[in-house]
Amino acid sequence: MLEISVQRCLFKARNNISGEEMISNDQVNSDSLYQRVLSLAGTLEACSAVQSLASSGQIDDASLQCLVRSIKMIDAPDVVSVFGDRLGLSKGLGLMAGGIGQATDATAMDVYRYMNTLISLKKSLFANSVAQQKVIDRLDWIKTLDEKELFTSCAELYLEAVSPLKPRVYVQGEQRFLEQEEVSNKIRTMLLAGIRCVVLWEQLGGGRFEMLLRRKAYQSAASDLLTTGATN
DSSP: OOOOOOOTSSBOOOOOOTTTTOHHHHHHHHOOOHHHHHHHHHHHHHHHHHHHHHHSSSOOHHHHHHHHHHOOOSSSSHHHHOOOOOGGGGGHHHHHTTTTTOOOOOHHHHHHHHHHHHHHHHHHHHHOOOHHHHHHHHHHTTTTTTTTHHHHHHHHHIIIITSSSSSSSOSOOOHHHHHHHHHHHHHHHHHHHHHEEEEEHTTTTHHHHHHHTTHHHHHHHHHHHHHBOOOO
């Protein structure tokens, strides 16, 4: 089980396989590296969604549903259940398979910048008991809402509990999209989902230093999950 600690911690929860073999969800759930890679891919997926929304006002539906699910799945039996269909993490897995921090195009660099900020922001959130409790108290209610209400409530929660913390997330994009309430609500919801995935990643043993030491392993595992993964 992905346990929820006494304080709920917001959200709780290798063998190297050749590219020709199918990686089942059971294999993912039993392999610590695949679990961490899938969790961090969730953060990258959320950051990619933020970048897409800010620049075009649009988000891939598979990605959106996967990340919304991750917010609702507070008490998940395993890592795969947090996200559901692995297809919704294809952008995050693709970015990781390309090598974290190794991309030179502006879009990918924005995504990595958001990711690093969310990792630091998660630490600030957990250091602030008032802000953390505010998030915890709202989670059970938020997961019962329909999609439109969920975006509004997640955006409000982000503004109240997360936005005042440091470091701030500075989203760059087209002002005409950023000024639209529907888009801005989705952006803040995706940022909240990104933090949720950072929490899961760290609970499973992930961390900045561990990621740097195992950069190649992360890259290889992400490639495996991207090219051979089952979706159910």
